[in-house]
Amino acid sequence: MAKRAPKKYPSLRFFITVTIMIIVGLVLVLSVGFYYIKTSSILRKTSRDSIVRELNQVNDTIQDQVEIIDSIIPLFMSNEVIQNALENPGAGINYPFSVERQMSYIYNSSALSEKNFTDSIYIYNSRSTVYHAYTSGILENVDDTSEFLQSTIDSANPHLMCYTSPLHDQNMYFARNLYSSNSGNRIGMIVININAQKWIEYCSKTIDPSWFIMLFNKEFSLSSDSDFSKDQLLDLYSSLTAQKNSVLFKEQSFGGRDYFMASQSLERLGLTSAVAAPKDLLLENLNSTLKSYLLVTLAVALLSLMAAFIISRAVTRPIDTMIFHINEISKGNRSALPPEGFYQEFRVWAQSFNQMLLQLDTYYQDIYQQKLLIKNAEIRALQSQMDPHFLFNVLNTIAWKAQMIDNEEIYEMVISLGSLLKMNTLSRNHNFTSISIEMEYVRLYVYLQQMRFEDKISCDIQIPEQVLSCEIPCLSIQPLAENAIVHGLEPKKGKGHLIIQIIEGDDSQLEICIIDDGIGFEVIPDIQSIASSEKDSHTHIGMKNLDKRLKLLYGPDSGIRITSIPNKCTTVSFHIPRKEFTHDI
Incomplete structure (x- = not known):
């Protein structure tokens, strides 16, 4: 089976x-x-x-021009010749040229002639006699126009009226009925023919050249932009019809281009006016501004990329340094510890890592020391080792001979020494035993010492029954009892007393105390710094080894403690966790 390639992960910087x-x-x-x-x-x-503002301005201009058109009508009525032709229709037949000459004179002297968008003027009397005056060089069929006007204009309407003619797409007709100042009866009407194209061009002078205005109704359409056909304008009219006295604004596609359009109904004229502006030109500033904004945004993005690289490098550089040092440590270069000069978080990380290394060093050093102690003990045991079976056989022989001569004391001592040696030999391969077994070993040792010094040493053992099954390191009480006898009670003049005591603590701890009333210590020594000699090297090695073993097994607070009042009381103690022993020796 092919080995799967290791999964690649992105870097933190990336x-x-x-x-x-x-x-x-x-x-x-x-x-x-x-x-x-x-x-x-x-x-x-x-x-x-x-x-909308331009539309209102255009509408105001249209209204102003309508007012001007309406204002010149009284001028014609105030002329005596024209008034006589209307009041006396029979007399006016004899001098039509005089009436038309007066009509031209009045027009040329009015403000309307300055605008130059009037084509002609018609006046009709009650007998439908037509008086016609040209105001521009454009000729028209007067009979056809007159017939249309007389059949179309409402003779009962007293206000100014506006009409468009299918005969002339470029003309608008403003008409008003005329009434006698004497009788008040209708005596005729006046019609002013306006060139609509010139008129709308005049009204669009104030707007932007790219914009255009339109005037239309259902039959009539007119635009200041000549590119649009009548059919296009009429199609547009149906979508721009606004409500009365309101402005309609909308976007409209027209002639292949999008426009913003505003329209309003001109009730007086029966027309709808509209102003249109190309959408792309109005939003051109938006596009140019957006381009500038995009350039600024691009610059910001580039700066952000640089900032992101700098920030990521600033964050990951200490991590890279950490990784480098950790790799060095993994290669065995234990001197390459991570530095501590980064950010607070990395500083804490480095300190914790360094502390961990120190703890690992201490841990491995402790293990090394423990192995070294065991090896030294094994070497010493080998150095003094004799065949256990030989020793036991010799001791049994001595005990048998002592019993043959009825020397019970020698017999008991030899049997105790044999048991002591046997237990010592068996305990070499175990780290823990029960307190009851450990105390059997201690009792044998104390008994032999009592036999040695006869009545000089007495011993009192104070151990609760319920703790005898608890676990204790092998040979942990005997070295202390031996040290108390050899260094405390043996040099003392007179009798001495030894107490072996185990106290149950409230925190699931057992405190083991060895108390004697020997010579004691003037100054409490550091156990690991006690110098050994040829005479007492064995007891000192036992104390030191026990102290190290306790600290390795239960921590630095479990080492041996010594309190002493010289020649009165010396206590050597240690504490261990309370735990039931589960293996027999």
Whole structure:
């Protein structure tokens, strides 16, 4: 089976850089979108306001021109010749040229002639006699126009009326019925023929050249932009019809181009006026501004990329240094510890790592010392080793001979020494035993010492029954009892007393105390610094080894403690956790 290639993971620097770029990019995209939407909304509102304002201005101009047209009608009525032709229709037949000459004179002296968008003027009397005056060089069929006007104009309407004629697409007709100042009866009507194309061009002088205005109704359509056909304008009219006295604003596709359009109904004229502005030109500023904003955004993105690289490098550089030192340590270079001069988090990390290394060194050193102690003990045991079976056989022989001569004391001593040697030999391969077994070993040793010194040493053992089954390190009480007898009680003049005591603590601890009333210590010594000699090297080695074993097994607080009042009381103690022993020796 083919070995699977190890999975590759992205570096932290790559992750930080990409994350920052994604966040910055997302923020920039959102800001560009927000900027475009907000700016577009503002420009649309501004465009709407501008177009509506232009529409109102165009409508005001149209209203002003209508007022001017309406204002010259009284001038014609105030002329005596024209008034006589209307009041006396029979007399006016004899001098039509005089009436038409007066009509031309009045027009040329009025403000309307300055505008130059009037083609002709018609006046009709009650007998439908036509008085016609040209005001421009454009000729028209007067009979056809007269017939249309007389059949179309409402003779009962007293107000100014506006009409468009299918005969002339470029003309608008403003008509008013005329009434006698004497009788108040209708005596005729006056019609002013306006060239609509010239009129709308005049009204569009104030707007932007790229914009255009339109005038239309169901039958009539007119635009200041000559590129649009009549059919196109009539199709547009159906979608721009506004309600009375309100302005309609909308976007409209027209002639292959999008426009912003505003329209309003002119009730007096029966027409709808509209102003249109190309959408792309109005939003051109938005696009140019957006381009500038995008350039700024690109610059910000580049700066963000640089900042992301710098930030990721600043964050990952101490990590890279840490990894380098850890790799050095893994190669066995234990002197290459991580430095502690980074950010607070890395400083804490480095300190913790260094502390861990020190603890590992201590741990391995403790293990090494423990193995060394065991090896030294094995070497010493080998140095003094004799065949155990030989010793036991010899001791049994001596005990048998002592019993043959009825010397019970020698017999008991030899039997105790044999048991002591046997237990010592068996305990070499075990680290722990029970307190009851350990105390059997101690009792044998104390008994032999009592036999040696006869009545000089007495011993009192104070151990609760319930702790005899608890676990204790092998040979942990005997070295202390031996040290108390050899160094405390043996040098003392007179009798001495030894107490072996185990106290149950409230925190599941057992405290083992060896108390004697020997010579004691003037100064409490450091156990590991006690110097050995040829005479007492065995007891000192036992004390030191026990202290080290206790600290290795239960921690530094479990070492041997010594308190002493010289020649009165000396106590050597240690404590261990209370734990039931589960293996027999």
